[in-house]
Amino acid sequence: MSEQTLFKVTVDNITIEVPAGTTILQAARQIGGTVAPPAMCYYSKLKGSGGKCRTCLVEVSKGSEKDPRPMPKLVASCRTTVMDGMEVKNITSEKVVDARAGVVEFLLLNHPLDCPICDQAGECHLQDLSFEHGKSGTRYEFQRRTFKKHDLGKHIQLHMTRCILCYRCVFTADQLTNKREHGILDRGDHAEIATHIEKSLDNEFIGNVIDVCPVGALTDKTFRFKNRVWFLKPMDAHRDCPTCSGRVTLWNRGDEVYRVTARKDEWGEIEDTPDGKPGWICNTCRFDKKQTTDWVIEGPREISRQSVIAQGHYAGNIGTTKPTETFAAINNGRSPHLLMDIHSESEVNQPNLHLGENQGPSNGATFNNNINNA
């Protein structure tokens, strides 16, 4: 094979070389950290996914070395391939931050925000996204949309109100199962995931739609309301499965297996098996093998320290490693790009005003006066 052409692409002032044909999102993920735009609908293992949720919008400030014109609109980074010499702005662009805040607001518009009773809470992408980019209040003052309930069978529970219509499950069913039985009905804001004729989804691999769902719209009926994910201890395990790779993550509490999922990487996507295929798992592994004796346990699963799931581990932080290096050391001496100077003391912290003497509640104006008077 001839050598691959490498394209130089700069995302938020960090330059990286990637093979031609890579998308901006994948290039940014290779850099990692906050440079990678969030993605709700894109799933690298599913052909044709992406471009729908618009959370990954970025600004292309320079098209390429040959044609340096900037792109007129924000582009979906998950579906736009890089060009040589392209310069991309993600969080360094005000337009992107503004548009992303807008998209998060749109996504949450009709979302019930029932996180306290949602099984996805703790590992929900929408939760992360709204925590990072959303506002604490809503400007929406109308009734949120509701749907007629659809029963998808004994394995999968559908909560249509939580759905953000990312189409991931449709692609999964399309590409993994022989006969797709569910899809999108209707259009616009009354579009819904459903089976056309009341029918249960019982294909051997249909359980994977639970793993790809970024929100709590499709959840595991065998795990429903049993436990919170952050009380569980994720363990890597495998079994000799005739239909799938059998490589899974068990979610234990004590000796009890509460649920079985595929192994997910840091972007929430299914990990590849050692032979390079996506590690989708079958329904038998997922729903029926709920005994520790069914599995060969490999050891605790590494979970990001930032995740709430890492907090509830029984014996300290199993599987998490605390970094010993300094930030500058691992970044070639570069300071973090969003460094705030937290060492200088704010004037607010040492008011000349005795707050006890202030009539009524204190607010910003109180302190501003204070600063002006000083």
Next chain:
Amino acid sequence: MGVKLLLEKANVPGIRSYDVYRREGGYSAAEKALKEMTIESIVEEVKKSGLRGRGGAGFPAGMKWSFIAKPEGVPRHLVCNADESEPGTFKDRYLMEFLPHLLLEGLLISSFALGSNDTYIYIRGEYAWVADILEEAIVEATKNGWLGKNILGTGFDCMIHVHRGAGAYICGEETALIESLEGKRGNPRIKPPFPAIQGLWMRPTVVNNVETLAAVVPIIKMGGDEYAKIGVGRSTGTKLISACGNINKPGVYEIDMTISVEDFIYSDEYCGGIANGKKLKACIPGGSSVPILPANLLLKTAKGETRYMNYESLSDGGFATGSMMGSGGFIILDEDQCIVKNTLTLARFYRHESCGQCSPCREGTGWMEKILQKIESGKGEVSDIDLLWDIQRKIEGNTICPLGDAAAWPVAAAIRHFRDEFEWHIHNRELSQTSNFGLQHYADPIHVPA
């Protein structure tokens, strides 16, 4: 009388039938193109003519044709976009209903130029009777050797298929149309790849509007240079305008793009003035998705120059003080019309027609409709206007296809030009339920009949 190229023969009795159309000189352009011209020279003539896409975006048709990829052994397709669903636009229906053979002739020439052996007309489902007319015309044309195998002995095969849509506005977007034609859900594709590279069944495809394809016939007949002499600047040739709303003579008119907006509205040849002796308040000059303009900005540009019915003049001043030619759906609103209600109607349409694929459009259009409904029913707050502005700003440009923009622009323009009417609705909650804001200061330059 302006120049008439498309509708010249529209009033000939029986022109719908093949015999009359042929007797009136029909299919002579196709004969010329297939027998005397090469593929390159046809594309060259269309390029020279400066013909711009009549579907709304106004993209040069010749250029679009030259983009089509020509890989060896892969069939190419031409698709005629007859999914005319824009509120206020009905020019294609008129053309297809009365001159079906003109479209077929244009399709035949274009198919020959693009090398499309299977050409499709994607027609809106509601135009059921028009689809029947087209199918009948195809049968007639095939019988007379204009379609089918080895046309005119040139060895060129072409068949035209009529495909009926199911009535979704979004299927007028070219990639959604292609998806629908393939039998899938009509969701727009993410571009690139553009249809010219991977379109229908992943083959190179050109999608053109009915009027664009029909205009190929006079271009071939008279030559690209002659055609380019009609009109002004980059707005060459003639354009069909479907005028409706509060005017005396609604209908489809063919104009040569040198006529001023004022003449078009008030002259007896065209709209014949505002109905019932009322005054002009506002106009949506190019189909429901283009920005609405108040009377004073419609007849004169911001610089005080006369505004003409052509691509450049109508968009003079950008979106701040101008609008767009769009698809030619010319909607006139008189002094009795309520802008808030009008905007609500449009917002409801876009909410209903959003495909629901990408989040800003799916959620934003519904939100805008609800806020407008709230203002219209006398429950609005002043902050709602700013909220509307913010929502439309966050939809525009952030969606997969132009439907998001099309939903955002009318709301933006209504607030930009008619903010005081929105405020009046909010401050006079009860009064606004029974009476109308009227004209107030939207100057209707007093029209003196010549």
